Amino acid sequence: MPGAGAPRGQGQSPAGMGPLGRPWVLLLTYTLTALELTCLFMQFSIIPYLSRILGLDSVTFGYLQTTFGVLQLLGGPVFGRFADQRGARAAFTISSLASSALYLLLAASCSPALPGVALLFASRLPAALMHTMPTAQMVITDLSTPEERPAALSRLGLCFGLGTILGSLLGGTLSAACGIHCPAIIAFVANLLGAALSFTCIPASTKAASARGQAAPPGGPKASLFDLKAIIHLLLRPGVLPVFLIKVISGFPSGLFMVMFSIICMDFFGLEPAQSGYLLSFFGLLLMITQGLVIGQLNKHFSEGALLRASVLVFCVVGLAMARMSSILHFCLLMPGLIFSLCALNVVTDSILTKAVSPSDTGTMLGLCASVQPLTRTLGPTLGGLLYRSFGVPVFGHVQFAINFLVLLALWRQPLPQKKSRVQ
Structure with missing residues (x-):
C-alpha cells in the first residue's frame, strides 16, 4: 500500500475511482470535453444565421451574445464550488444536461410555429x-x-482544436443539407449521450480522501455554494491574485480582437462565409x-515562470505586427505567435493557480479561471466595437502591445516562483 504522502498519479488513487482506473477516466474526460466543444462550435456556426432569419438586428444580436457571456461569467465560480463539493460525476452530468436543454430550446426556436426570438433568448439561460x-x-x-x-x-488543447474544426464544419454542412435546426438537434442528442456516460462511468469524486476531508470537516457546517467570501478568499491566498490578474489583463486585448473577428473578416479582410470557416479551421x-503538443514539450525544458514571460513577450511582438497588418496573409503569418501566447498563458496560469490552493479548492479556482473568457465576451462587444469604429483594426495591435509591455515589466520587477508545490 502506498504511503499517505504519495503523490496522486504515482500510487495514491482517490477513493471511489471505480473500476475504470485513472487512465480510462482521463480518456473519458478528454472525450466528453471534445464532444461538448464540438457541439458548442456547431451552435456558434448557426447562431448568426438563425438570428438573421428571426429578424434580429446587430444590437439585439449583441444583447444575445452578452447574455450568454454574463451567465457563464456568474456561473463559473459557483459551478466550480459545486464540482469541489459534489464531485466530478455530478458536475459532468449537470453540465451535459444543461447543454442538452440549451440545444433543445435552440432547435425549438427554429420552428415557425413557436415564438423564435423568445426561445432563442431562453436558450441562453442554461449557459x-x-x-x-x-x-x-x-x-x-x-x-x-x-x-x-x-x-x-x-492536452485539452487537442480537444479544443478538434471541437473548433469538427464543430465549424459540421454546423455548416448539416445546416446546409438538413436545415438550420439539424445541428441543434444533433447537439441535443450528443449531450444526452454525454450525460449518460458521465453518470455511469465518471467516478463520484476524483479527489483524494484528504482533500474531501478539507472540503467538509466531520461535524462542521456544510459549505454553501454561494459563499462569495470563500471564493474571494482563494484570490487573496499568497501568490494567487498577481497570477490571476496577469491571466485577465494579458489575454484581454487578444480577446477583444477575437470578439470582433467575424466583423473584421467581413469588413477588413473581405472574406466570404466559407473562407471565414476555413480560417477558423486553420485556427483550430x-x-x-500548439497546446496539445508544443506546450507540453516546452514545459519539460523550461519553468512555468519562463513560459509565462515568453507568452507575454510574444504578445508584445504580435501586437506590434498586428498594428501594421494589412491583409489576410499577414494575419495567417501572425496566427502561430498569437496562438502560442494564448495557449501558454492559459495552461501555465491554470497550473500555477491550482498549485497555489488546497486540493479541495481546485474546482473553485478553475471556475474562476473559466470566468475570464466570459468576462471578455461580456465587455468585448461594446468596447471592441467602439475601438474598431473609432480607430480601425490597428488599434487592437497597439492596445495588445501597450498592455503586455506593462505586464512584462511587472513580471521582471516581481518574478514569479519558478517551482511551487500545491498546498497540501
Missing part, C-alpha cells in the same frame, strides 16, 4: 451551468502530479498542435 471545460481541468488536476500537470492540461488546427 450558467455549462462548464464542462473547467470540470475536465479539475479532474486532470486531481489525477496528475504537480510536475506532469501542465502537460496534462495542455494550429491550436491543436
Whole structure:
C-alpha cells in the first residue's frame, strides 16, 4: 500500500475511482470535453444565421451574445464550488444536461410555429451551468502530479482544436443539407449521450480522501455554494491574485480582437462565409498542435515562470505586427505567435493557480479561471466595437502591445516562483 504522502498519479488513487482506473477516466474526460466543444462550435456556426432569419438586428444580436457571456461569467465560480463539493460525476452530468436543454430550446426556436426570438433568448439561460471545460481541468488536476500537470492540461488543447474544426464544419454542412435546426438537434442528442456516460462511468469524486476531508470537516457546517467570501478568499491566498490578474489583463486585448473577428473578416479582410470557416479551421488546427503538443514539450525544458514571460513577450511582438497588418496573409503569418501566447498563458496560469490552493479548492479556482473568457465576451462587444469604429483594426495591435509591455515589466520587477508545490 502506498504511503499517505504519495503523490496522486504515482500510487495514491482517490477513493471511489471505480473500476475504470485513472487512465480510462482521463480518456473519458478528454472525450466528453471534445464532444461538448464540438457541439458548442456547431451552435456558434448557426447562431448568426438563425438570428438573421428571426429578424434580429446587430444590437439585439449583441444583447444575445452578452447574455450568454454574463451567465457563464456568474456561473463559473459557483459551478466550480459545486464540482469541489459534489464531485466530478455530478458536475459532468449537470453540465451535459444543461447543454442538452440549451440545444433543445435552440432547435425549438427554429420552428415557425413557436415564438423564435423568445426561445432563442431562453436558450441562453442554461449557459450558467455549462462548464464542462473547467470540470475536465479539475479532474486532470486531481489525477496528475504537480510536475506532469501542465502537460496534462495542455492536452485539452487537442480537444479544443478538434471541437473548433469538427464543430465549424459540421454546423455548416448539416445546416446546409438538413436545415438550420439539424445541428441543434444533433447537439441535443450528443449531450444526452454525454450525460449518460458521465453518470455511469465518471467516478463520484476524483479527489483524494484528504482533500474531501478539507472540503467538509466531520461535524462542521456544510459549505454553501454561494459563499462569495470563500471564493474571494482563494484570490487573496499568497501568490494567487498577481497570477490571476496577469491571466485577465494579458489575454484581454487578444480577446477583444477575437470578439470582433467575424466583423473584421467581413469588413477588413473581405472574406466570404466559407473562407471565414476555413480560417477558423486553420485556427483550430494550429491550436491543436500548439497546446496539445508544443506546450507540453516546452514545459519539460523550461519553468512555468519562463513560459509565462515568453507568452507575454510574444504578445508584445504580435501586437506590434498586428498594428501594421494589412491583409489576410499577414494575419495567417501572425496566427502561430498569437496562438502560442494564448495557449501558454492559459495552461501555465491554470497550473500555477491550482498549485497555489488546497486540493479541495481546485474546482473553485478553475471556475474562476473559466470566468475570464466570459468576462471578455461580456465587455468585448461594446468596447471592441467602439475601438474598431473609432480607430480601425490597428488599434487592437497597439492596445495588445501597450498592455503586455506593462505586464512584462511587472513580471521582471516581481518574478514569479519558478517551482511551487500545491498546498497540501
